[in-house]
Amino acid sequence: MKPLPQRLFISMALTLALLSACTMPRKQTPTQSGSSLIYTVAAQTVNAQLTQVNRPPGTPFVGATFTPPAFLPSATPLLSTPVPGTRAPTASSTPCDRAKFVKDVSYPDDTQVKAGESFVKTWRLGNDGTCTWTTAYAMVFTNGDSMGAPVAVPLTGNVAPGETIDISVTLTAPEDGGIQRGEFKLRNASNVIFGVGDDNKPFWVQIKVPVASGLLYDFLTQADAAAWISGLGSEAGSALTFEGAADDPNGAVKILDQVKLETGITSGKILYMFPKHESSGFVTGVFPAYKVQSGDHLKARIGFMIPSGDSCSSGNVKFQVYYKEGDGNLNLLGEWTKKCTGSLLPIDLNLSSLKGKEVRFAFSVRANGDYADDWAIWNSPRIVH
Numbered sequence: 001m002k003p004l005p006q007r008l009f010i011s012m013a014l015t016l017a018l019l020s021a022c023t024m025p026r027k028q029t030p031t032q033s034g035s036s037l038i039y040t041v042a043a044q045t046v047n048a049q050l051t052q053v054n055r056p057p058g059t060p061f062v063g064a065t066f067t068p069p070a071f072l073p074s075a076t077p078l079l080s081t082p083v084p085g086t087r088a089p090t091a092s093s094t095p096c097d098r099a100k101f102v103k104d105v106s107y108p109d110d111t112q113v114k115a116g117e118s119f120v121k122t123w124r125l126g127n128d129g130t131c132t133w134t135t136a137y138a139m140v141f142t143n144g145d146s147m148g149a150p151v152a153v154p155l156t157g158n159v160a161p162g163e164t165i166d167i168s169v170t171l172t173a174p175e176d177g178g179i180q181r182g183e184f185k186l187r188n189a190s191n192v193i194f195g196v197g198d199d200n201k202p203f204w205v206q207i208k209v210p211v212a213s214g215l216l217y218d219f220l221t222q223a224d225a226a227a228w229i230s231g232l233g234s235e236a237g238s239a240l241t242f243e244g245a246a247d248d249p250n251g252a253v254k255i256l257d258q259v260k261l262e263t264g265i266t267s268g269k270i271l272y273m274f275p276k277h278e279s280s281g282f283v284t285g286v287f288p289a290y291k292v293q294s295g296d297h298l299k300a301r302i303g304f305m306i307p308s309g310d311s312c313s314s315g316n317v318k319f320q321v322y323y324k325e326g327d328g329n330l331n332l333l334g335e336w337t338k339k340c341t342g343s344l345l346p347i348d349l350n351l352s353s354l355k356g357k358e359v360r361f362a363f364s365v366r367a368n369g370d371y372a373d374d375w376a377i378w379n380s381p382r383i384v385h
Helices: 004-022 034-054 219-225
Strands: 099-104 118-127 138-144 152-154 164-172 178-187 203-209 215-218 227-232 252-256 270-274 281-286 297-304 316-325 331-339 345-350 358-367 376-384
Touching (some): 215 219, 252 281, 297 331, 316 376
Antiparallel strands (some): 281 358
């Protein structure tokens, strides 16, 4: 250990060195008055706060994503800017041409109109669109039974949006019985067809035509207008004279009255058909056209007459009923094999499958073996409803 005077000397030297450093002259800065000092401090404080808002610590400024400060709700966007290429939703617009059904001015649905009778149908329609209907607009038929309506019925005047118009047309009730309906729409000046409401539905006429009942077609009274042929097997056959000789070897077709039937009773008027005198001989008649209604039935009683004595002996034939449309082929509706048994066979054909078709019915009698006693007859052949 060093002597005490020496250690004391060293401590005093260090103290003097420190005091000298604290008292060295420094560069002077201008002083500020009290008010300007307060302003400076405040500005520095605001700048510091703005710096903290715009540049969070540790986040580079260039290319940085803006982060809202804590006092703004982060889940709510500051601006409602549409995405480029999209359109904000808008309310649906009213179309230029749209109709509204107001009422049936005449002949409301299911009014009864006789077959073939003319009538004037009137509708009241409203302009439910944004464009004015002009006289270049028209009503046109679109579906169902036109009932003789013209191709187009021009409007009689201009119809502004919100206004109504009565449209009339002269129609004719169809011959077919039952409910009959025709549908119509409107057509604008550019030939665009439109209807009622947003779905462009039609407006219509719907009538009820009474169904004919009772005797609708009598084959006895139409027999002289039928086309008669006779032949063998499946051959086409050749023409046969109606009301020719009863014993003609080519066959015979006649209307007879007050003859004895296999039942033993005397007939009224009957249709007598004797096939060509061969084992495969036939005679056929194609009758004038008839338009079939739903519910029509073809009825008759078939059998044999007895020209002499008390028996039709060995009579044995095939009775057949056909139909044809236009110039088409004959289509078989029914066939019955009948022998002379002492009773007539009733037939009843439901013609509903031919509803609305205009057809020609044909009766045929074919020998089913020996032709000798084939005195075939149709008793009361008719169409009834």
